[in-house]
Amino acid sequence: MTGLLGAVAAPAHAAPAADTTPQASTSFRYTSERGDWVGRGETGSYAAPADTLKATGTAEYLTVQVSTGALRSWTIELAAPKGETLHPGVYRDAERAGFRTGRAPGLDVSGLGRGCNEVYGQFAIDQIETDASGAVTMLDATFTQRCQEAAPALNGTVKINAHPLSYGYTSDEGDPLGGGRSDVHTGSTSLFTIAGTGVGHIDFGVTGKRQYWSVTMAAPDGEAVEVGKTYQATRLGMDGTATLDVSVTGGGCNESRGEFTITELSHDAAGDIDALAATFTQHCEGVEPALHGTIHYLA
Numbered sequence: 129m130t131g132l133l134g135a136v137a138a139p140a141h142a143a144p145a146a147d148t149t150p151q152a153s154t155s156f157r158y159t160s161e162r163g164d165w166v167g168r169g170e171t172g173s174y175a176a177p178a179d180t181l182k183a184t185g186t187a188e189y190l191t192v193q194v195s196t197g198a199l200r201s202w203t204i205e206l207a208a209p210k211g212e213t214l215h216p217g218v219y220r221d222a223e224r225a226g227f228r229t230g231r232a233p234g235l236d237v238s239g240l241g242r243g244c245n246e247v248y249g250q251f252a253i254d255q256i257e258t259d260a261s262g263a264v265t266m267l268d269a270t271f272t273q274r275c276q277e278a279a280p281a282l283n284g285t286v287k288i289n290a291h292p293l294s295y296g297y298t299s300d301e302g303d304p305l306g307g308g309r310s311d312v313h314t315g316s317t318s319l320f321t322i323a324g325t326g327v328g329h330i331d332f333g334v335t336g337k338r339q340y341w342s343v344t345m346a347a348p349d350g351e352a353v354e355v356g357k358t359y360q361a362t363r364l365g366m367d368g369t370a371t372l373d374v375s376v377t378g379g380g381c382n383e384s385r386g387e388f389t390i391t392e393l394s395h396d397a398a399g400d401i402d403a404l405a406a407t408f409t410q411h412c413e414g415v416e417p418a419l420h421g422t423i424h425y426l427a
Contacts, residue, residue, distance in 0.1 A: 207234030
């Protein structure tokens, strides 16, 4: 299988633990601004198995057809610039897919009997995979489409057999590490790494948007990480606490306290972590304002 996930798994040598198995999502969701010709200001969502979503084509030109019952409700077309293939990244200045010019990427979302004569928009590929024949087997993408350059927008997300892949954080005003900022990293902008030592230690990393984030979580000495358990933690795991150490480019905590919860965790046949979902809160340097984070690594 050929894969382009926006994710890079670092070497790990963890023994298998009691795993939760993440479930893939196949869905289409949209929101439409008032005055948008296609969406008519409405919102909607479709999801398998109740609805049918089928991807055809290749990573050069991909079509997703969405239907409910016997009706075809929506068609989403995503095309790479001519001569290229789709990969994780942001595709700006998209034109109508079947009529794109020059090096423009292509986008064409039509639904409920309505479509654009011209398209002005952009889309982001967070994850994409193809099989040996070139057919797309997994997709995670978002888009913004306008039927005229300054027209109201249609926004949407389409997923085919996709697991979540993101790192988001919110920093309270006065938090020394995050500086009161909030952001979300996805596969279109960032790369992700994960590794572990035994069943009690997890190292997660994110690089993108001119930042590198590192998150270390570990159960108390001699214990395995338990899914669903909230751990009280310090930076070095002293006095029987768990370990939580979050740092970003150019900064980290000399001392910290906080908590984390592993909500999903699974390992591959070799015992390496292949999926993780977690949340954390870290107070740096003894101050009350905190950094709050959410991790989704294919879970």
